[in-house]
Amino acid sequence: MPRILIIDDQAPIRRVLRDILENESYQVEDVGSGMEALQIIKEQDFDAVFCDIKMPEMDGIEVLEAIREESDTPVIMISGHGTIDTAVDAIKKGAFDFIQKPPDLNRLLITLRNALDKKNLSAENKVLKKVVKLQSQMIGVSAPMLEVKDMIEKVAPTSARVLITGENGTGKELVARQLHELSPRSRNPFIEVNCAAIPSELIESQLFGHEKGAFTSAIKQRKGDFELADGGTLFLDEIGDMSLSAQAKVLRALQENKIVRVGGEKDIPVDVRILAATNKDLKTEIEKGNFREDLYHRLSVIVIHVPPLRERKEDIPLLVESFVDTIAQNMGKAAPTFTPDAMEELQRYSWTGNIRELHNIVERLIILCGSDITKDDVVRFGSPLH
Secondary structure, eight states, rough: OOEEEEEEEEHHHHHHHHHHHTTTTTTEESSHHHHHHHHHHHHSSSSSEEESSSSSSSSHHHHHHHHHHHHOOEEEESSOOOOOOHHHHHTTOSSSSEESSSOOOOHHHHHHHHHHHHHHHHHHHHHHHHHHHHTTTOOSSHHHHHHHHHHHHHTTTTTEEEEEOOOTTTTTHHHHHHHHHTTTTSSSOOEEEEEETHHHHHHHHHEEEOTTTTTTTTTTOOOOHHHHHHSEEEEETGGGGGOOHHHHHHHHHHHHHHEOOOOOOOOOOOOOEEEEESSSSSHHHHHTHHHHOOOOOOHHHHEEOOOOOOGGGGHHHHHHHHHHHHHHHHTTTTEEOOOOOHHHHHHSSOOTTHHHHHHHHHHHHHHSSOOOOOHHIIIIIIOOOO
């Protein structure tokens, strides 16, 4: 149940607001001065605050500024002496909204609901950003992983194109995200295209966009991923599966830094850093005639190879620990403990599916086993194909 704080030096106003809000099932506290408000805010958490502007000793704007220094709790200012200048000043200093006395009941409740929605959305965004950050971390202290991390640190600040190679499930996307996050482009878009998942007849529209009427289902103009990634990074995952026709257009875009939408004639300049990844041997694909050699050389200014899990088994305990914390938290369960012999058993496997396979098995063990996961549990429920 949301908790609301009312700050007003007039007791009748506080009573009216309290009655309105409690009738809507909100929990309400009220105080008669700014100093009291700041004290109670230190001791308790509130989801929203109503604050009068004209108060003795400490006025509402001063209270608003003090709250803003400590938290992002939405503050709705109320005043019987309001002017447009006062309202604008309050909003500039961080107020969520401004309501005149006597408040209109519907406006007051709608404003409060909007403030609570914004607070909830802000909280969800913080959680999502934390999850994304955790998911994008490169975990490992083995020699192969330290080499990958060193390459990322050296290459990320540059504009060099990077080809990321490695088996399925090794974490090629994580490498690409780290390269973007550590680059000067980090505040701009990171757009990912899975070239293997998009039919060959649609890949060009996906990458370069199309004009209205370019083909039967093109009912309106659409920007492609090159335009959407302008100023940022475009990650071409599984580029070894891209059609030769699309490869030719990608090559032109890299050579000229401009693209043409499908069905269009106008050149559109783009500023995009290209990162590509593949689980295929592109040199073999070139010999077979499946991949353009000139595109390969354009993409592979720097090559980063992500090692398979079987070549970095000393990282398995760290990976398991990270997966356990995240998975258990998402399930609302206490994190289980893997016994030493269980961890040794996990390190015995060849992990043909690499980190993705390890994550799936850790999740399975957390669901099916108790608080202590043993070697027998791993053998019974966790044995992958190996």
